[in-house]
Amino acid sequence: MVNPGRKRDHSRDADILQATLDVLAETSYADLTIEMVAVRAGAGRGTIYRRWTSKDELILAAVACADQAGPEAGKLPDTGALRSDLLAMLDPDWLGSSERRLRILASLTAMMSRTPDAFAAINRAIVEPSVAAYQHLIQRAVDRGEFAKSADVAALAQLIPAMATYRALFLQQPVDLPFFFSMIDGVLLPALPAPS
Known part of the structure; x- marks a missing residue:
């Protein structure tokens, strides 16, 4: 046995x-x-x-x-408006202070340079879940009529995660609240077409 x-x-x-x-x-x-x-x-x-x-x-x-320890352990916010949903998703303490976050992300960069499969693994662990969350929030806003149905939801959902990854892993600059505000108010929301 x-x-x-x-x-x-x-x-x-x-x-x-x-x-x-x-x-x-x-x-x-x-x-x-x-x-x-x-x-x-x-x-x-x-x-x-x-x-x-x-x-x-x-x-x-x-x-x-x-x-994955974001708002209410993975539950996406539903405030009734995309901007407030996006702001409710922000976690300024993700991985700790800015200095701590940069040190951890610098290690991930080193890992990617030494381990061939690390980039794909980091993408699966961090980037893809973020893109999925943004896609859900943007699509829900389009469905409730905040924006036109012509919005390229899949492309726009990649915008903030891609820029955050580039900024943190390659520029070694903080992914902080001012960065997210500039991306939300200066890039993402203006890129969404107004409802007809």
């Missing part, structure tokens, strides 16, 4: 992922080790390796988890 073993206890996952971000912000991608994360989280290395098979996988899971 096969013994299935103990059922995995995922109650420590949040602590481990938070510890990963903490260590990443204090060191760098190159310096972070599973051992450092295990010590910070008060978990065994085996516990971590049973959930994530590599350092890269662990880092991506930590960043993705932080990205």
Whole structure:
């Protein structure tokens, strides 16, 4: 008879992922080790390796988890107007302070340069969920008549996530509230066609 073993206890996952971000912000991608994360989280290395098979996988899971902890744990706001929906989505504390955020994103940039599959993984973990959220909000605004049905919802949904990714990962500049306000009020909303 096969013994299935103990059922995995995922109650420590949040602590481990938070510890990963903490260590990443204090060191760098190159310096972070599973051992450092295990010590910070008060978990065994085996516990971590049973959930994530590599350092890269662990880092991506930590960043993705932080990205999904938005308004009301993933529930998209519905204020009745696109601008206020977009503003309600903003999280100025995503990944922590501006300095901490830049250090973590610098590590992701280093990871992309050293790991061939990292760019696609970062896109899946961070960019695609953001694009999907923006697409939902914009389409809902079009459906309720705020904007013309001719709006290119798919393209416009990519605008803020693409610019935020470029700014953070390549320019190494903060993705902060002034940036989001300029993108929402200066680019996205003016690009949407008025209802006829």
